[in-house]
Amino acid sequence: MAEMTYREALNAAMCQEMDRDESVFLMGEEVAEYDGAYKVSRGMLARYGPGRVVDSPISELGFAGLCVGAAMTGLRPICEFMTFNFSILALDQVINGAAKMLYMSNGQIPVPIVFRGPTGAALQLSAQHSQACETWYVHAPGIKLVTPATPADAKGLLAAAIRDDDPVAVMEGELLYNVRGEVPDGEYVIPLGVAELKRAGDDVSIVTHGKMVHVALQAARALEREGIEADVLDLRSLRPLDADAILETVRRTNRVVYLEEGWPFAGIGAQIVALIQDEAFDHLDAPVLRVTQADVPMPYAKNLEQLAKPGVRDVVEACKRVLYMNGHG
Amino acid sequence: MAYATRTTEEQLNDTAPEYEGFTREELHGLLAEMLLYRRFEEKAEEAYAIGKIGGFCHLHIGQEGLAVGAIRPLAPDDVVITAYREHTQAIAKGITPRAAMAELYGRVDGCSGGRGGSMHLFDTSVGFLGGHGIVGGQIPLGAGVGWAIRYRGGDQICVCFMGDAAVNQGAFLEALNMSAIWQLPVIYVVENNGYGMGTAFSRVSATEMEARSGAYGIPAHTVNGQDVIATHRFFADLAAKVRAGAGPQFVNAITYRFRGHSMSDPVSGTYRSREEVDSHVRDQDPIVILRDGLMERKMLTQAELEAIDAEARAICEDAADFADASPFPDPSTLYDHVYAEVNERGRLFLDGRGQGASGADAVAHGGRRGGPNG
Numbered sequence: 140m141a142e143m144t145y146r147e148a149l150n151a152a153m154c155q156e157m158d159r160d161e162s163v164f165l166m167g168e169e170v171a172e173y174d175g176a177y178k179v180s181r182g183m184l185a186r187y188g189p190g191r192v193v194d195s196p197i198s199e200l201g202f203a204g205l206c207v208g209a210a211m212t213g214l215r216p217i218c219e220f221m222t223f224n225f226s227i228l229a230l231d232q233v234i235n236g237a238a239k240m241l242y243m244s245n246g247q248i249p250v251p252i253v254f255r256g257p258t259g260a261a262l263q264l265s266a267q268h269s270q271a272c273e274t275w276y277v278h279a280p281g282i283k284l285v286t287p288a289t290p291a292d293a294k295g296l297l298a299a300a301i302r303d304d305d306p307v308a309v310m311e312g313e314l315l316y317n318v319r320g321e322v323p324d325g326e327y328v329i330p331l332g333v334a335e336l337k338r339a340g341d342d343v344s345i346v347t348h349g350k351m352v353h354v355a356l357q358a359a360r361a362l363e364r365e366g367i368e369a370d371v372l373d374l375r376s377l378r379p380l381d382a383d384a385i386l387e388t389v390r391r392t393n394r395v396v397y398l399e400e401g402w403p404f405a406g407i408g409a410q411i412v413a414l415i416q417d418e419a420f421d422h423l424d425a426p427v428l429r430v431t432q433a434d435v436p437m438p439y440a441k442n443l444e445q446l447a448k449p450g451v452r453d454v455v456e457a458c459k460r461v462l463y464m465n466g467h468g
Numbered sequence: 469m470a471y472a473t474r475t476t477e478e479q480l481n482d483t484a485p486e487y488e489g490f491t492r493e494e495l496h497g498l499l500a501e502m503l504l505y506r507r508f509e510e511k512a513e514e515a516y517a518i519g520k521i522g523g524f525c526h527l528h529i530g531q532e533g534l535a536v537g538a539i540r541p542l543a544p545d546d547v548v549i550t551a552y553r554e555h556t557q558a559i560a561k562g563i564t565p566r567a568a569m570a571e572l573y574g575r576v577d578g579c580s581g582g583r584g585g586s587m588h589l590f591d592t593s594v595g596f597l598g599g600h601g602i603v604g605g606q607i608p609l610g611a612g613v614g615w616a617i618r619y620r621g622g623d624q625i626c627v628c629f630m631g632d633a634a635v636n637q638g639a640f641l642e643a644l645n646m647s648a649i650w651q652l653p654v655i656y657v658v659e660n661n662g663y664g665m666g667t668a669f670s671r672v673s674a675t676e677m678e679a680r681s682g683a684y685g686i687p688a689h690t691v692n693g694q695d696v697i698a699t700h701r702f703f704a705d706l707a708a709k710v711r712a713g714a715g716p717q718f719v720n721a722i723t724y725r726f727r728g729h730s731m732s733d734p735v736s737g738t739y740r741s742r743e744e745v746d747s748h749v750r751d752q753d754p755i756v757i758l759r760d761g762l763m764e765r766k767m768l769t770q771a772e773l774e775a776i777d778a779e780a781r782a783i784c785e786d787a788a789d790f791a792d793a794s795p796f797p798d799p800s801t802l803y804d805h806v807y808a809e810v811n812e813r814g815r816l817f818l819d820g821r822g823q824g825a826s827g828a829d830a831v832a833h834g835g836r837r838g839g840p841n842g
Contacts, residue, residue: 164619190619195646196642196645196646196649198642198645198646200608200638200639200642201608201611201638201639201641201642201643201645201646202608202642202646203608204605204607204608204609204611204612204639204642204643205608205609205611205612205615205643205646206612207608207609207612208549208608208609208610208611208612208613208614208615208616209612209613209615209616209619210612211597211609211612211613212547212597212612212613212616212617213616214615214616214619231602231605231639232605232608232609232639235600235601235602235605236600236605236609240598241805241806241807241808242583242805242806243580243583243584243588243590243598243599244580244583244584244588244590244592244598244805245579245580245581245582245583245584245590245805246581246804246805246808247580247590247591247592248590248592248597248598249808249809251808280806280816280817281806281807283807283811283816303809303811304808304809305807305808305809330811330812330813331811331813331814332811332812332813332814332815333813333814376814378814378816379811379813379814379815379816380814380815380818381813381814381815382814382815382818410818413818414818417820
């Protein structure tokens with residue numbers, strides 16, 4: 140174990156995989172000479188050269204498509220989006236290209252590509268730079284999606300994503316890059332589709348993913364002070380989805396809050412609620428509540444931004460509601 | 469023969485093709501290929517009319533010279549990637565008429581197992597990477613194929629076809645720019661039939677087609693796609709140059725579509741006149757041009773022509789019979805090939821039907837009633 144930042148862990152995963160597989164290369168805006176817009180690829184140009192660490196023009200549709208084309212012939216590109224906000228420009232190549240190629244070709248053309256970069260809001264970046272993009276990706280059959288919340292998960296999940304034979308989106312967080320944590324030394328791979336209980340408690344389940352894991356843990360600590368013990372289940376992987384782990388926590392606490400950074404309409408939480416009501420309806424003692432971003436584009440003003448983002452207080456409030464502790468029961 | 473015999477006077481007005489470098493056998497081969505593609509598309513048209521083929525179906529009739537002339541000079545391990553008017557290009561690269569027709573019929577013996585249809589023909593074993601349905605979407609993919617060739621240090625090239633309308637997509641501009649920066653071994657070929665569906669190119673472009681690649685420093689070429697000999701020569705030469713490191717190229721191949729945009733589109737109508745179509749069919753049919761040229765030079769007899777055509781018809785008849793006899797895909801395969809790798813844990817499908825295919829626990833459904841809190 141070594142302590143490192145989330146950023147360093149991502150770097151370690153890419154280097155780990157580029158060392159063991161010549162077909163892996165990194166392409167994106169500012170990834171080479173600039174060392175990455177968020178310095179995730181620091182030192183990689185010097186280590187692997189311009190043939191494998193490649194600065195692209197600002198052409199999201201173009202370089203995403205180029206990477207998909209390269210993957211169609213068996214290379215394993217890591218396509219970095221400076222943020223997933225910009226990948227909306229590339230969605231045709233992601234959805235119509237990467238996600239559907241294997242199926243349309245009857246299994247002839249796998250697309251072993253990784254799309255990675257930060258998703259969600261940072262601080263006062265306003266509407267176009269502050270949105271959680273998970274739903275856009277996870278909606279399409281053919282894509283996998285992981286959302287590491289800790290440095291260890293960042294290393295293990297990114298490594299697994301690079302090795303996977305399907306397109307995998309790895310959604311990170313600008314506000315996570317400096318988070319420090321213990322990361323296993325040496326080769327480290329976390330299988331896709333395995334959630335992790337980040338905290339155990341029997342009273343209520345907070346199910347979440349990505350950066351919101353940290354908000355959930357803070358909320359759990361606040362609840363603990365009031366004598367409420369919360370499970371915090373970090374899905375880590377949204378597709379494949381560890382449904383068993385979700386159902387298990389539901390069966391234990393019978394009360395669930397889904398926390399996500401994205402919008403509520405057709406959001407990740409909507410899918411999780413559907414799963415729970417379909418497969419664990421009789422285990423529920425209260426409706427499943429969702430805590431999401433306000434259903435508005437992200438405002439710039441500090442106070443409005445804070446109002447729009449899901450926060451610790453919102454989660455605590457929602458947990459109390461499913462426990463019927465706020466005058467609801 | 470369905471082709472109108474033209475007067476000697478008209479024939480004399482043709483630009484005489486120069487056949488140097490082609491044997492009589494090779495010339496017959498070019499004619500045979502074009503005839504095969506014509507008959508294939510006519511067969512598809514017929515099958516569509518009786519409901520054997522569904523969905524969108526875009527015929528290449530009138531543009532066969534380009535499929536032959538641009539693809540035949542390629543090496544087997546070169547790659548072709550294209551848009552959705554691709555039946556004949558797929559056959560030119562090596563997909564059998566049977567496998568192509570079976571795909572149009574949506575049958576299991578189709579080159580995409582019936583999952584792709586008319587717009588998504590694939591066969592990696594012959595270097596044909598589709599068959600793409602979003603205008604311009606295949607252009608960055610073609611650049612990526614070129615990137616991968618260069619990455620591996622191979623000497624293959626990629627030929628990326630598109631219609632004239634595709635050059636107005638951002639994907640085209642972005643892909644050409646990257647191809648130029650990295651000197652990718654890709655020939656971008658515009659099959660310029662003058663119309664993006666029903667919109668004349670001149671109405672949606674302030675410049676000539678040839679000007680479109682100059683901004684990226686990519687050489688532009690124009691070739692008459694109705695002249696299969698010129699087209700073949702041109703591409704043989706250009707492919708060799710690109711293989712030798714000349715970098716990306718842009719080809720404006722002039723052609724004409726004798727049918728509507730797709731099966732639901734009339735041959736002529738609001739956007740082009742019957743007279744315009746008729747004059748092209750009369751004067752710019754790549755098959756007629758080669759046939760007449762060969763006959764004038766006594767390099768093709770009527771009997772030989774009839775034999776070639778009979779063979780083409782027989783192959784297409786056989787392809788249609790084969791397609792019709794091929795089974796529909798097994799319903800149990802619905803979820804096959806959504807993912808290449810089934811992860812041991814987690815569900816890839818959440819519709820309650822695909823879990824089995826995902827390898828995930830096939831479910832809690834059975835035990836959900838009567839739980840401890842029920």
